[in-house]
Amino acid sequence: xxxxxxxxxxxxxxxxxxxxxxxxxxxxxxxxxxxxxxxxxxxxxxxxxxxxxxxxxxxxxxxxxxxxxxxxxxxxxxxxxxxxxxxxxxxxxxxxxxxxxxxxxxxxxxxxxxxxxxxxxxxxxxxxxxxxxxxxxxxxxxxxxxxxxxxxxxxxxxxxxxxxxxxxxxxxxxxxxxxxxxxxxxxxxxxxxxxxxxxxxxxxxxxxxxxxxxxxxxxxxxxxxxxxxxxxxxxxxxxxxxxxxxxxxxxxxxxxxxxxxxxxxxxxxxxxxxxxxxxxxxxxxxxxxxxxxxxxxxxxxxxxxxxxxxxxxxxxxxxxxxxxxxxxxxxxxxx
Amino acid sequence: xxxxxxxxxxxxxxxxxxxxxxxxxxxxxxxxxxxxxxxxxxxxxxxxxxxxxxxxxxxxxxxxxxxxxxxxxxxxxxxxxxxxxxxxxxxxxxxxxxxxxxxxxxxxxxxxxxxxxxxxxxxxxxxxxxxxxxxxxxxxxxxxxxxxxxxxxxxxxxxxxxxxxxxxxxxxxxxxxxxxxxxxxxxxxxxxxxxxxxxxxxxxxxxxxxxxxxxxxxxxxxxxxxxxxxxxxxxxxxxxxxxxxxxxxxxxxxxxxxxxxxxxxxxxxxxxxxxxxxxxxxxxxxxxxxxxxxxxxxxxxxxxxxxxxxxxxxxxxxxxxxxxxxxxxxxxxxxxxxxxxxxxxxxxxxxxxx
Numbered sequence: 019x020x021x022x023x024x025x026x027x028x029x030x031x032x033x034x035x036x037x038x039x040x041x042x043x044x045x046x047x048x049x050x051x052x053x054x055x056x057x058x059x060x061x062x063x064x065x066x067x068x069x070x071x072x073x074x075x076x077x078x079x080x081x082x083x084x085x086x087x088x089x090x091x092x093x094x095x096x097x098x099x100x101x102x103x104x105x106x107x108x109x110x111x112x113x114x115x116x117x118x119x120x121x122x123x124x125x126x127x128x129x130x131x132x133x134x135x136x137x138x139x140x141x142x143x144x145x146x147x148x149x150x151x152x153x154x155x156x157x158x159x160x161x162x163x164x165x166x167x168x169x170x171x172x173x174x175x176x177x178x179x180x181x182x183x184x185x186x187x188x189x190x191x192x193x194x195x196x197x198x199x200x201x202x203x204x205x206x207x208x209x210x211x212x213x214x215x216x217x218x219x220x221x222x223x224x225x226x227x228x229x230x231x232x233x234x235x236x237x238x239x240x241x242x243x244x245x246x247x248x249x250x251x252x253x254x255x256x257x258x259x260x261x262x263x264x265x266x267x268x269x270x271x272x273x274x275x276x277x278x279x280x281x282x283x284x285x286x287x288x289x290x291x292x293x294x295x296x297x298x299x300x301x302x303x304x305x306x307x308x309x310x311x312x313x314x315x316x317x318x319x320x321x322x323x324x325x326x327x328x329x330x331x332x333x334x335x336x337x338x339x340x341x342x343x344x345x346x347x348x349x350x351x352x353x
Numbered sequence: 354x355x356x357x358x359x360x361x362x363x364x365x366x367x368x369x370x371x372x373x374x375x376x377x378x379x380x381x382x383x384x385x386x387x388x389x390x391x392x393x394x395x396x397x398x399x400x401x402x403x404x405x406x407x408x409x410x411x412x413x414x415x416x417x418x419x420x421x422x423x424x425x426x427x428x429x430x431x432x433x434x435x436x437x438x439x440x441x442x443x444x445x446x447x448x449x450x451x452x453x454x455x456x457x458x459x460x461x462x463x464x465x466x467x468x469x470x471x472x473x474x475x476x477x478x479x480x481x482x483x484x485x486x487x488x489x490x491x492x493x494x495x496x497x498x499x500x501x502x503x504x505x506x507x508x509x510x511x512x513x514x515x516x517x518x519x520x521x522x523x524x525x526x527x528x529x530x531x532x533x534x535x536x537x538x539x540x541x542x543x544x545x546x547x548x549x550x551x552x553x554x555x556x557x558x559x560x561x562x563x564x565x566x567x568x569x570x571x572x573x574x575x576x577x578x579x580x581x582x583x584x585x586x587x588x589x590x591x592x593x594x595x596x597x598x599x600x601x602x603x604x605x606x607x608x609x610x611x612x613x614x615x616x617x618x619x620x621x622x623x624x625x626x627x628x629x630x631x632x633x634x635x636x637x638x639x640x641x642x643x644x645x646x647x648x649x650x651x652x653x654x655x656x657x658x659x660x661x662x663x664x665x666x667x668x669x670x671x672x673x674x675x676x677x678x679x680x681x682x683x684x685x686x687x688x689x690x691x692x693x694x695x696x697x698x699x700x701x702x703x704x705x706x707x
Contacts, residue, residue, distance in 0.1 A: 301685075308682045309689070311657050314566025314573045315678055317625055318662055321568075325668030330699045337692050339621075 058088045058157050059291020069214035069293065070284060083285035087134055091288060095164035104141045104165060111135045114245040114283060116237055118143055125184055125192045125232040128248070129224050131199040131276045132157055133286040135246065136237065140195055141165035144172035149192040151175050151183055153223070155201055157289045177203065177223050184230050194232065196223055199276045200292030202301070209266060210298055211273040214280065217298035218273070225268035228253075229260045234268070236275035239282040246279045306345045313338040379441035386434040386602040394426035398650060402426070405652035406643065409570040424644035431598045432482045432645075439484065439523075440515045447523050451489050455596070459608035462592055463490070466611070467497045472544040472589040476580050478555045478635040479647040481597030482604065484516060487551045489606045490594070491524035494549055501528040501543040502551045503536060537579070544587030554580040554631055555648065567629040569636055571664070572656040581627035585614060591627070593634045597645040609634065672700060 061084040067077035094103035108115065116139040119126050130136040140162055144150050150172035152162055159174060166172045175183070180194055202208065203221035211220045228234045234251035253267045260268075280287050287293075294300060316334055319326045394402075402422045410418065439447050457463060466473045475490055477483045491500040507514040509532075517529045528543065530536035540550055554576065566573040584591045593609040612634060615626040639646045648655065660678055663670035679693050686693070 304685045307657075308685045310564070310566050311573060311660055312678065312682055314568075314657075315660060315662075315675060317629070318568045318573065319671045319675065321626070321629060322663075322666045322671070324663070324666040324671040326671070330696070333699075334696050337696075341689055341692065 058092065058160055058288060059295070060085055061088075061287075061290030062294060065290060065294040066284060068216070070281060071215065080284045081290070084287060084290055087285060088288050091134060091137055091161050100141070100164050104138065104145075107134055107138045107141070111138055111286075114286065115139075116246055116248060118146070119193070119235055119248055121148070121191060122233060123190055125190060125194060125227070127194045127196060127224055127227045127232045127234045129196050129198050129234065129236040129272050129275065131237060131279050131287055132161060132197045132289045133237075133246075133279065133283075134288070135286065136195075136197075137161055137165065137288075143193055143195075144170060147171070150195070151180050151192060152195045153177060153180060153197055153201055155197060155292075157200055157292060158195075158197055161288060177201070177221070180223070181226065181230075184227055184232060194227060196221075196227075197289070198224060198236075198272045199280065199287070200289040200296060202292075202296050209269045211270055213273050213277055214293065218293075218296050219298055219301055220269050220273050222265060222269055224272050225260055225265050228268055229255060234272075236272055237279045238275040239278045244282050246282065249275065302345060306342055309338055309342045309345060313342070376441065379438050379446070382434045382437035382441065383602070386431060386438060391427040391430050394429075399423075399426065401650040405649035408572070408652055408656065409640070409643070411571075421643055422649075425646075425649060428481075428598055428644045429647070431602075435482055435485065435598070435602075435604070436515075439488070440519050444522055447488065447519075448492065451485065451492055451523075454602060455485060455489050455604045455606050456599070457489065457493075457606050457608070459610075462608040462610055463493055463594075466549070466590055466592050466608075467494050469590050470547065472547050472587050473498065473549045473592060474544075474580065474584050474587075474589045475549065475551045475592050475594045476631060477551070477553050477594050477596070478639065479553055480555075480595050480635070480638060481645040483551075483553055483596065484519060485604060486594045486596035486606050487520065488523050489596070490549065490551060491520070491527055495524075495526070499526050499528065499543070499546075499548045500524060500551065501530055501540060501548055503530050503532050503540065503553075506531045506533075540583055541587060544583060544589050550583065550589070552580050552583070554628070555635055565625055565628060566657060567625070567632045568662055569632045569656070570639070570652070571662055572658070573660050573662070574632065574656050576628050576632060578624040578628045580631055581624045584627060585620065585623055591631070593631075593638070595638045595645075597642065607638075675700065 061081040063074060063077040063081040066072070066080050066084075067074050070077070070080075072080070091107070094106060097103075098106070111134045114133075114135050116130070116135045118139060119128065128139070130139070140150070140152060144166045147170055150166075150170075152158055152166070152172070152174050154174040154176055163174065166174065180196075183192065184194065198220055201221050201223070202219060203223060207223070208219040208221050210217050212218075213220070224234055224236075228251060235248040236251065237246040238249040239246050251268060251271055253264060253271055255264055280293075284290075295304075313335060316326065316331060316338070320331050399422050402425055403418050406413070406418050406421050406425075410421070413421070438450060442450065466475070475486070477486055487500070487502050494500055502520055504513050504516050507516075517531075520527045520529050528539070528548075530539050543550060564575040564577055567576045568574075569576075580591075583589065591612045591614070593612065594606060595609075596604055596606040599605050612627070612630050615623045615630075617623055617626070643649075659681060661674065663674050676697065679697060683690060683693060
């Protein structure tokens, strides 16, 4: 459809392009003026190259596209409003759109890598008025908050709130959205899984929800296809509780689905930064650094002569050194 | 007219690094250095420098921070030009430059190091032009002590391209040690022979768990204990030296009093304490004249961002800060909750709160 003049005649070609040009200029201006919106770590080309086994040139191109998608998802709702941003998102991801799941008497868990198609799906479900609980992470907060209507029953919540909602009787028909590729559970609620060329930690949240009677759907890409589809978890539970093998099977299936979606179109993933942070190696490194920060702080405190007793200092530094040595050796070093 | 002149000078500045004839390049660099001219720095870079400066100087106003960032940009250009002068000049020209354009402050510490019977380690930050300090040290120590200088290979740090060639051109007896496992052995052997070593310990941003965290600019920074380890194991005199631009192509190499060695009887504790002293020395210099430190832009990544050290020795401030740090660390330390709870209980014991 061509743009028309006030008298209804089609505009000449340069004028027809004017609205497009103006929109592009406005977008570029917003991107330039607000380069540091709520943080999504920029995708690192090295991470992409290592994860996908592509050369650095290809990885850099993918990282640049992923960064552009990040900025668009973050900025469009603020610039044009959520409705217009959602229309644009749907237009641009039409080829790889994820269909909304049919309503079910049970609660439905959607395990989705945070891609543009996932944002469009969640925004669509939120607008449909269904009960929706979206796992809150730094990335989901930044990307999805503007798309959740204030007056509906859609909100971001922590994993604990999500589990509490699922336990309650009102959970039937609710939709829960989790982000397995970048949500990192604390307190041992995760499993090591082979993922994108390395060992990663995946939360057991989806498996626990499955055990509580929800149906578990994950975005997945069939072999030879490029567009993701929602697939139901094939792992059947023998009872209402999870045996160790079943738990590992569910976590492994969720991780496999996420990996196939990411590999099919890596530039669509908005959370590449988190993929690196959640590798088992990075988690161990963070542990060593945390222990080092406590040790460094206590030493600085002692050196300052600010009332840290010798015996407390001596005991704590020795304990921290023991924990650090264990963590460096990859044992976790439980105290 | 002024704009035209600036454009021409900027063009000349761009030509300097690529001029084919080294003598022409050295002459152009020398002329630009003496003129005090500074090209405008990219806005994004200036913003990053200002971010770093605000961490170290939280009470400074916007205007003061902008002025520091502007002086920093000028200082970086000046050091780039001075590097070009040193790298392109003949040995005689460089020796002349070191003698006539580098004023020595704290000469008594340099002389004491020269006459010291044992080994000496001169350390500097990536502050000003450490290469110039190293050259001046090498020239002063000629006939007394051989100089060994640690540096990162150009493959690891592109800024070091030409460093080895420059040292070997001016100091025929110098031993350049690219920082790797063999260099550690060579460094210890040099100290055993009573020679001098130059190092810049502020280079590391090492989060793999081998780094220690020492106070720096009001936070904790990742630091390697190599310099302190060398000093303690080699029983070496540890002398801080900072070489920086004083304007119009003139430099000052300032030698401070040697740092005392701690002696707790535990090598790990001593390495930590001496590393903390080294960083305290660097911090004092950086706070006094901040514009010459090369790493303002990358400072946020070098610090543990969420650990702010209390500004005074009041015990309650340190207890509160520790509680807050411990709470933040719990999330990444599953399995260490028992230790953290026990430590907090010990810190909260009534006898600690008279």
